[in-house]
Amino acid sequence: MFVLGLEAPEIASSVRAGQFVNLGWAGGPLLRRPFSVYRADGDHIEVVLKAVGAGTAQLLGMELGDRVSCLGPLGRGFELAGRxxxxxxxxxxxxxxxxxxxxxxxxxxxxxxxxxxxxxxxxxxxxxxxxxxxxxxxxxxxxxxxxxxxxxxxxxxxxxxxxxxxxxxxxxxxxxxxxxxxxxxxxxxxxxxxxxxxxxxxxxxxxxxxxxxxxxxxxxxxxxxxxxxxxxx
Ligand SMILES: Cc1cc2nc3c(=O)[nH]c(=O)nc-3n(C[C@H](O)[C@H](O)[C@H](O)COP(=O)(O)OP(=O)(O)OC[C@H]3O[C@@H](n4cnc5c(N)ncnc54)[C@H](O)[C@@H]3O)c2cc1C
Ligand code: FES
Known part of the structure; x- marks a missing residue:
């Protein structure tokens, strides 16, 4: 498993547990690929993934500074209340x-x-x-x-x-x-x-x-x- 860090200030400041981002990039697959937000800190978010197909393999081949289009935070997260x-x-x-x-x-x-x-x-x-x-x-x-x-x-x-x-x-x-x-x-x-x-x-x-x-x-x-x-x- 690998952790990929992305600079995404708006998402980092608003994401709730269980929400995800949809990633697309130049030369990538036609459809974006969804990933849960793993961590969020300051201006950065992280996703954890491993290569299961062409899209994830391309993401893991990225260099520091490469640009990814990051749509999110998407979906409904967890409701957390109780002891x-x-x-x-x-x-x-x-x-x-x-x-x-x-x-x-x-x-x-x-x-x-x-x-x-x-x-x-x-x-x-x-x-x-x-x-x-x-x-x-x-x-x-x-x-x-x-x-x-x-x-x-x-x-x-x-x-x-x-x-x-x-x-x-x-x-x-x-x-x-x-x-x-x-x-x-x-x-x-x-x-x-x-x-x-x-x-x-x-x-x-x-x-x-x-x-x-x-x-x-x-x-x-x-x-x-x-x-x-x-x-x-
Ligand atoms: C809401 C959500 C959150 C997710 N979060 C994570 C995450 O945090 N980390 C992570 O590694 N993966 C996550 N996934 C799964 C991830 O999106 C797929 O593994 C990824 O899209 C595969 O892309 P690929 O091009 O590498 O594989 P492809 O070449 O498209 O497919 C390779 C294999 O992956 C399967 N696959 C393709 N798309 C999906 C999918 N959306 N869900 C499950 N299996 C799929 C195919 O059946 C095939 O066996 C999440 C999926 C969803 C729906
Ligand atoms: S992925 Fe298109 S409606 Fe949910």
Whole structure:
């Protein structure tokens, strides 16, 4: 995983946890690529990514000073209120969590972050919070099992990671807030390329009404579980 820093003062000063930016650049793919905002400080934001295709490979090949068109902050973020927040992430699902920690602390919440990966080598090293719990599928570090199984209960549960992990979150905490994976086109509510199937029937646009949803609102059986955001989880 790599962290890419961008000078984006307006976004840095207004972004909320769970919101994303849509990146485009000269010579890049026709459609912009969406990334959660990982950190925001001063005039800068950061995104965390790894190369899964042509677009992400080009981003990782950029030089200091290269220019990227950065649309955002987009989408609806997490609502953080209560005494305690439990953060559950898998693989690249770490992406929105540092801002969740920031916003939860600003609201005076106690933060427990549970991060899971397949092996110790794939755990990110930058997790933070009052209590930190690692979980690995092979037991090579921390809890032997999934992040969902390792997590305690909390007033607010937020989760990000592979859709199959979020489906497990929905079973345990129907009122959890989850940031879902979809394909995206415009990122601004126009193209309908980011449809999320709902349990009550019909679809929402992840870029406008999401990407953060109450877990119980999503029809998990109809949402693809194989997207690249999940790679490494
Ligand atoms: C709201 C949101 C936030 C995201 N935040 C992050 C993040 O913080 N870090 C990160 O690394 N990735 C994030 N993603 C996923 C990221 O947008 C895709 O990995 C990226 O668009 C792939 O572009 P590419 O050109 O490299 O790959 P492509 O060549 O387009 O595709 C390569 C592979 O990625 C899959 N893929 C393409 N687009 C998406 C997509 N939008 N979501 C999931 N899988 C996709 C394809 O099925 C294919 O298997 C996020 C996606 C969304 C919708
Ligand atoms: S990405 Fe175009 S409507 Fe959501």
């Amino acid at each position: 305690s927040a439990v953060l559950v992430s898998g693989g690249l699902g770490v992406a929105p969590m540092p801002l969740v920690v920031r916003d939860a602390r600003t609201s005076g919440m106690e933060v427990t972050w549970v991060h899971g990966a397949r092996t110790a080598a794939e755990l990110c090293a930058e997790a933070e919070g009052d209590t930190l719990i690692w979980a690995t599928d092979d037991g090579s570090q921390g809890f032997h099992g999934t992040a969902v199984a390792a997590a305690p209960d909390g007033d607010v549960v937020v989760a990000c990671g592979p859709n199959r992990m979020l489906a497990a979150v929905a079973e345990r905490w129907p009122h959890a807030q989850v940031a879902v994976e979809t394909y995206m086109g415009c990122g601004t509510g126009v193209c309908l390329g980011c449809a999320v199937p709902l349990r009550r029937g019909g679809y929402d646009r992840a870029c406008k009404e999401g990407p953060v949803y109450h877990a119980a609102d999503i029809d998990w059986s109809a949402l693809p579980s194989h997207l690249a955001y999940a790679v490494g989880a």
